[in-house]
Amino acid sequence: MRLAGESDLAAVERLVHDAYTPWIEVIGTRPLPLESDYAALIAAGRVHVTSGFDRLEGLIVLVPEDGVLLVDNVAVHPDLHGKGIGRALLAYAEEEARRLGLPALRLYTNVKMAANIALYESLGYVRTGQANLEGRSAYLMRKPLSP
Incomplete structure (x- = not known):
């Protein structure tokens, strides 16, 4: 896992496109x-990537907030679903939250993304509410971290 750099921008945008287009x-x-503006997110040091031999395999966008680390985006290349990359990215987010001294993670996901919701719940995230985010219905989820 490493921070994305400016030279990763095209690959990050391609990965996000490939990961999310099927959800449309x-x-x-x-x-x-x-x-999202990935050039700005990369410049701010928010995009963390994992790569294989010839491409980015996954990414996670992490935003420290007051008392919580926001998991703003988790994307895995569609060819690699089911290989544990998403779980590894979320485990990395937990490590980062602890490193930053933050006691919890939060995220949001579209209410129709059942597979993602099931993954998050299996990892200990709980639904804390529902919100309309830019015209999209989303579950708000949170995971407290043990010290």
């Missing part, structure tokens, strides 16, 4: 991660 049909609109 499911949720009926473009998922929010397709709208």
Whole structure:
């Protein structure tokens, strides 16, 4: 795992496109991660990537907030689903939260992304509410970390 650099921008955007485009049909609109400014997120040191032999395999966007680390985006290349990359990215987020002295993680996910919701719940995230985010219905989820 490493921070994405400026030279990773095209690969990051391609990975996000490949990971989220299949969800457009499911949720009926473009998922929010397709709208993000990855040049700005990379410049701010928010994008962490994992790569294989010839491409980025996954990424996670982490944003420290007051008392919590926001998992703003988790993307895994579609060819690599089911290989544990998403779980590894979320475990990395827990390590980062602890390193930053933050006692919890939070994230949001579209209510129609059942596979993602099931993954998050299996990892200890709990639904804390529901919100309308830019015209999209999302579950708010949180995971407290043990000290």
